[in-house]
Amino acid sequence: MQKLRDLLGLPVLIIGTGVQIGEVKEVILDLEHAAVRGILLSDATWFSNDQGILFKDIFRVGRDAVMVRAAYAIQELSMTKMPGIVYHLCDLLDKQIYTETGVSIGVLVDAIYNEATGEIKAYEISDGLITDLLYGRKIMPLPQAQVVGQDKLIVPDTMTNLLIPESKEV
Numbered sequence: 001m002q003k004l005r006d007l008l009g010l011p012v013l014i015i016g017t018g019v020q021i022g023e024v025k026e027v028i029l030d031l032e033h034a035a036v037r038g039i040l041l042s043d044a045t046w047f048s049n050d051q052g053i054l055f056k057d058i059f060r061v062g063r064d065a066v067m068v069r070a071a072y073a074i075q076e077l078s079m080t081k082m083p084g085i086v087y088h089l090c091d092l093l094d095k096q097i098y099t100e101t102g103v104s105i106g107v108l109v110d111a112i113y114n115e116a117t118g119e120i121k122a123y124e125i126s127d128g129l130i131t132d133l134l135y136g137r138k139i140m141p142l143p144q145a146q147v148v149g150q151d152k153l154i155v156p157d158t159m160t161n162l163l164i165p166e167s168k169e170v
Contacts, residue, residue: 004111027089036118052077055118137166
């Protein structure tokens with residue numbers, strides 16, 4: 001399992017030639033299906049800022065680079081053209097998380113995903129710098145239902161019972 005924030009800034013390389021075709025500028029998420037849809041590249045062309053690669057076209061996500069088979073994997077990944085409701089990772093990070101009854105759980109600092117399948121497994125949550133240093137961050141399984149607001153996330157009350165310390169992450 002890897003953290004999605006770690007993808008940001010990674011070089012994207014073609015396996016056969018070793019040519020770098022860009023860097024990961026953004027990660028596109030589908031929370032309804034708990035999946036990474038794709039990545040946007042920072043070296044966009046004049047004609048489009050939404051040049052990216054669908055997750056299914058990525059060969060491997062490594063610790064230090066994202067590997068693709070060929071440059072033809074690059075395509076326009078406009079949010080409006082993708083089916084369903086998708087989000088940019090950076091739009092979700094640093095949002096305050098509340099339960100339906102108004103209890104603050106913490107701040108979303110990262111998401112944990114399976115690098116082989118693209119499945120989003122959990123959120124990493126912070127209670128603040130001091131609490132993070134003393135007790136560590138918490139991990140919350142991805143909620144079945146959630147409301148993504150402009151600067152808040154609303155999750156079911158049952159999520160408070162599912163929080164585990166980051167050190168016990170499986």
